Amino acid sequence: MANLKSTEKKTKAQVMGMHTEVLTGRTQQKFFNPDEAENFYYFGTYDVDFNKRTDLDVKDMTAAEANKEIDNLMSQGYGTIVIKNPQGKHSLGVGILNKLNLIFEGSLGYFGMGSCDGPIVRINGRVGWSCAENLMAGKVVIEKNAGSCFGAAIRGGDLICKGSVGARTGIDMKGGTIIIGGDAGAFTGFMMQRGRIIILGDVGINLGDSMYDGTIFIGGQIGSYGSDAVDSELTKSDQDWLKRKLKVAEIGENFDVSKMKKIVAGKKLWNYDNLEPTEKKGAI
Amino acid sequence: MCGIAGLIHRGKSSKVGHELQGMLQALKHRGEDSTGYALYGDTNGKNFIMRFKVGENVGEGSTSVAEDVSVYDERKKIVDSYLSELGAKIIKEERILPYSLRYEIEYDKKDLLNFSQKIESIPGVEILSMGKSLEVIKDLGNAKMVCDRYNLDKLVGTHAIGHARMATESGVDIKSAHPFWGYPFSDVSVVHNGQLTNYWNNRRSLENKGMRFMSECDSELIAVYLAEKMRDGASLEEGMKESLTGLDGVFTYFVATKNSLGMAKDTMAAKPLVLYESDDLVAMGSEEIAIRSILPQEIDTYDPFDGEVKVWQI
Numbered sequence: 001m002a003n004l005k006s007t008e009k010k011t012k013a014q015v016m017g018m019h020t021e022v023l024t025g026r027t028q029q030k031f032f033n034p035d036e037a038e039n040f041y042y043f044g045t046y047d048v049d050f051n052k053r054t055d056l057d058v059k060d061m062t063a064a065e066a067n068k069e070i071d072n073l074m075s076q077g078y079g080t081i082v083i084k085n086p087q088g089k090h091s092l093g094v095g096i097l098n099k100l101n102l103i104f105e106g107s108l109g110y111f112g113m114g115s116c117d118g119p120i121v122r123i124n125g126r127v128g129w130s131c132a133e134n135l136m137a138g139k140v141v142i143e144k145n146a147g148s149c150f151g152a153a154i155r156g157g158d159l160i161c162k163g164s165v166g167a168r169t170g171i172d173m174k175g176g177t178i179i180i181g182g183d184a185g186a187f188t189g190f191m192m193q194r195g196r197i198i199i200l201g202d203v204g205i206n207l208g209d210s211m212y213d214g215t216i217f218i219g220g221q222i223g224s225y226g227s228d229a230v231d232s233e234l235t236k237s238d239q240d241w242l243k244r245k246l247k248v249a250e251i252g253e254n255f256d257v258s259k260m261k262k263i264v265a266g267k268k269l270w271n272y273d274n275l276e277p278t279e280k281k282g283a284i
Numbered sequence: 285m286c287g288i289a290g291l292i293h294r295g296k297s298s299k300v301g302h303e304l305q306g307m308l309q310a311l312k313h314r315g316e317d318s319t320g321y322a323l324y325g326d327t328n329g330k331n332f333i334m335r336f337k338v339g340e341n342v343g344e345g346s347t348s349v350a351e352d353v354s355v356y357d358e359r360k361k362i363v364d365s366y367l368s369e370l371g372a373k374i375i376k377e378e379r380i381l382p383y384s385l386r387y388e389i390e391y392d393k394k395d396l397l398n399f400s401q402k403i404e405s406i407p408g409v410e411i412l413s414m415g416k417s418l419e420v421i422k423d424l425g426n427a428k429m430v431c432d433r434y435n436l437d438k439l440v441g442t443h444a445i446g447h448a449r450m451a452t453e454s455g456v457d458i459k460s461a462h463p464f465w466g467y468p469f470s471d472v473s474v475v476h477n478g479q480l481t482n483y484w485n486n487r488r489s490l491e492n493k494g495m496r497f498m499s500e501c502d503s504e505l506i507a508v509y510l511a512e513k514m515r516d517g518a519s520l521e522e523g524m525k526e527s528l529t530g531l532d533g534v535f536t537y538f539v540a541t542k543n544s545l546g547m548a549k550d551t552m553a554a555k556p557l558v559l560y561e562s563d564d565l566v567a568m569g570s571e572e573i574a575i576r577s578i579l580p581q582e583i584d585t586y587d588p589f590d591g592e593v594k595v596w597q598i
Contacts, residue, residue, distance in 0.1 A: 087580060088572035106582050109572050126585050128572055129556055145586040148553060166587035167553035185553050186590040204590055205551070 048079035287311030301439030308427035315450025320422030322473035339383035347455035415471035478535035553590035
């Protein structure tokens with residue numbers, strides 16, 4: 001480890017109270033500075049024009065070929081890409097760290113839209129296991145059902161499924177919001193650490209098992225509670241937030257949120273006071 | 285990892301051999317040590333079809349010991365003589381490969397236990413399936429290789445289940461390949477994706493009750509477990525529901541009988557399954573791409589929930 005010394009010199013982020021550590025020496029740690037926000041970008045991202053639209057037929061492509069072509073189209077400035085004939089292929093649309101309107105005219109297999117940060121995605125079909133795993137930001141809307149491990153380990157963004165989802169929805173999630181229009185399977189919110197899950201329908205056994213933090217809202221019946229998951233009071237503020245979220249999600253607009261159950265962690269298992277990077281951005 | 289697939293046509297027959305080949309080939313990345321088919325073909329319903337092996341495929345990747353073809357010939361002769369002793373008449377005989385045979389036999393007695401025990405008392409001989417509709421075909425290699433080797437492409441029937449295997453618990457050989465016949469019940473077959481953690485406890489218990497195991501593959505337990513439940517009077521669906529607590533571990537499995545196809549998923553839903561259901565067809569597989577191989581158009585599919593058991597009739 002580098003020999004780091006404390007110093008009184010503070011970055012703007014430290015002045016804002018976003019973190020407390022003050023480091024000098026040879027460190028690659030970078031702190032967020034709102035004045036330099038426009039200089040923050042991911043390597044390999046592109047300026048795209050949302051009005052520039054194209055179709056991409058992936059019927060005869062492998063997932064790798066399709067993903068490379070999406071990247072190629074973004075490099076040409078296309079901001080709206082419609083994917084034709086995904087036909088349940090795995091790992092489509094992964095690793096997009098760009099603002100982009102992406103529309104899938106069909107269903108995806110496993111690991112669709114994994115490790116993304118920023119795109120707005122609409123999937124006019126179903127998704128398999130582990131959709132949008134590790135999502136950092138953006139919005140992914142699935143018009144039909146989803147498989148298990150939906151939104152595993154997401155850190156931000158909105159992940160919406162208008163149908164039903166399988167088991168372990170939101171497993172290990174660390175932020176963001178997952179909204180389900182239908183039912184969800186067992187172990188929903190398993191080991192979740194932050195973020196919110198909204199299920200309008202029923203949910204299976206072991207809800208919120210071993211959850212560290214975060215909040216789960218359930219509109220239907222609960223199979224059973226997992227360890228550490230307990231009921232909490234649904235506040236007026238919660239209800240207002242739920243109404244806003246459901247409206248944005250285009251589902252359950254007339255859903256009576258006042259009857260939803262709110263589930264939280266029953267005990268503090270760990271110290272999660274340090275905010276996630278996406279939440280730092282949100283705080284500003 | 286393994287992949288499983290199954291389909292059932294309701295109210296009609298189709299080229300189920302070809303369809304299942306496409307589904308299993310789409311899942312070949314889940315394992316291609318061996319592939320197996322349980323096909324329920326259109327037959328006259330009078331005679332039994334017995335698929336059996338007199339040896340192992342000792343090709344590349346096999347964990348079996350090579351034997352001379354003359355050994356296979358000798359075993360076949362003993363099978364033929366035993367069939368005669370049992371009062372079974374061979375109507376049609378096909379030797380597809382030196383170690384793999386298909387007999388159509390006339391056999392009036394209903395008890396297949398004594399029949400099977402007699403045939404399998406010959407070292408190296410195993411009945412892969414015995415039924416009036418069921419034919420279990422399994423061998424090393426991926427779905428297309430096995431389909432081509434056994435000419436399954438044109439087989440017409442109502443339903444089928446199959447398995448693409450990545451060998452983890454036992455050897456790369458035909459005896460450990462799926463599907464497993466629900467011995468000694470005719471026309472019952474099972475495929476499984478997952479791992480059973482109370483295999484040995486259950487096996488010892490079932491063996492003490494007179495049930496037979498041919499391999500050390502944990503998946504065989506499901507077939508034997510269900511066969512024992514049915515022997516004691518339970519329906520297939522009742523047996524499957526009991527298996528959710530009787531079997532420990534993670535599993536999704538399919539079971540098929542002459543007229544039905546069923547699925548069960550463990551209470552943790554740890555193994556994948558995607559299901560498509562319409563009025564005339566049910567198709568399911570470990571991944572959606574298996575279903576897409578026979579239904580490329582946009583369809584509505586879903587994942588069955590944890591602890592779910594479903595059975596469909598033809």
